[in-house]
Amino acid sequence: MSKRFADKGCIVTGGGSGIGKAVALRLAREGASVLVADIQDDKAREVADEIKKEGGQAEAFKVDLMNIADIDRMIQMAVKLWGRLDIMVNSAGLVKSQPFLEVSEQDYDRIVDVNMKGTAFCLQKACAQMLAQIPPEKRIQAASDRCNGKIVNLSSISGRRGRAYQLHYAATKAAVISLTQSAALAFAQYGINVNAICPSVVKTPMWEQNIADKAKSFGVDAVKESEEFIAKIPMRRAGSSEEMAAAICFLCSSDADYVTGQTLNVDGGFEMN
Numbered sequence: 176m177s178k179r180f181a182d183k184g185c186i187v188t189g190g191g192s193g194i195g196k197a198v199a200l201r202l203a204r205e206g207a208s209v210l211v212a213d214i215q216d217d218k219a220r221e222v223a224d225e226i227k228k229e230g231g232q233a234e235a236f237k238v239d240l241m242n243i244a245d246i247d248r249m250i251q252m253a254v255k256l257w258g259r260l261d262i263m264v265n266s267a268g269l270v271k272s273q274p275f276l277e278v279s280e281q282d283y284d285r286i287v288d289v290n291m292k293g294t295a296f297c298l299q300k301a302c303a304q305m306l307a308q309i310p311p312e313k314r315i316q317a318a319s320d321r322c323n324g325k326i327v328n329l330s331s332i333s334g335r336r337g338r339a340y341q342l343h344y345a346a347t348k349a350a351v352i353s354l355t356q357s358a359a360l361a362f363a364q365y366g367i368n369v370n371a372i373c374p375s376v377v378k379t380p381m382w383e384q385n386i387a388d389k390a391k392s393f394g395v396d397a398v399k400e401s402e403e404f405i406a407k408i409p410m411r412r413a414g415s416s417e418e419m420a421a422a423i424c425f426l427c428s429s430d431a432d433y434v435t436g437q438t439l440n441v442d443g444g445f446e447m448n
């Protein structure tokens with residue numbers, strides 16, 4: 176495998192599971208040093224250990240994105256370990272599928288705090304660090320010099336249009352598209368690129384959770400419903416975490432130096448906007 180990310184210091188939030196895990200493994204296999212950050216620190220450790228066993232560089236870090244001080248500590252840890260932060264992938268997230276009329280304030284706050292507020296402050300703190308790494312005299316023409324950082328956020332096809340059963344989740348994923356654009360506009364002149372992807376169906380623990388929620392809240396055969404949903408995807412199949420990682424790593428690579436503020440649907444053709 177090519178070493179596109181040799182000497183790059185990275186953080187992957189939600190790196191203990193699903194898409195984040197596939198991203199952490201792929202970045203590391205291509206030469207990056209990866210801080211695998213997750214609230215499930217046992218899972219993060221397993222991923223970091225797998226990377227180390229393969230001869231790569233990784234450490235695990237326990238982070239709760241609902242705690243802004245934790246986000247600061249995560250960035251400082253990456254800088255302490257790798258000397259700098261070059262790449263950040265914000266994959267951590269929570270889903271809950273439930274009837275619109277049954278969403279409680281607590282449900283709403285939890286999903287918004289992790290998916291929207293957590294992503295917003297990960298972006299703010301990562302951009303601050305990447306900016307601080309550019310010598311002040313070079314900031315004026317930083318974008319033309321070189322790329323000074325890459326950030327990729329996880330939105331969703333649920334962020335492209337509303338979802339009757341995901342009042343909070345769909346709104347947070349739409350917010351991730353907006354946050355991506357705002358950060359891209361704020362930091363494009365410094366050569367810090369911020370993009371996002373929208374997956375459709377990837378059979379991770381989150382997807383299993385979604386199935387379980389639907390079965391519980393709506394009393395439907397959620398597995399059958401899921402297969403019917405997948406049949407509506409033009410490619411007639413779910414995506415894999417590795418396919419998400421491939422698109423994310425493109426956006427993290429120098430091949431995407433002139434791409435910023437974009438949200439790429441990686442969804443088998445489900446959305447086309």
Ligand SMILES: NC(=O)c1ccc[n+]([C@@H]2O[C@H](COP(=O)([O-])OP(=O)(O)OC[C@H]3O[C@@H](n4cnc5c(N)ncnc54)[C@H](O)[C@@H]3O)[C@@H](O)[C@H]2O)c1
Pocket residue numbers: 188189190191192193194195212213214215218238239240241265266267268269270289329330331332373374375376377378379380381382
């Ligand atoms: N799987 C899909 O079909 C799908 C579709 C569209 C979008 N997405 C998005 O992709 C991203 C990754 O999803 P996934 O399917 O890999 O899910 P996953 O559940 O496998 O992984 C998410 C990770 O986030 C971590 N996490 C949750 N709350 C956290 C918190 N407060 N602080 C730190 N970490 C926390 C979890 O511990 C978990 O390891 C999510 O943002 C999700 O919304 C997934």
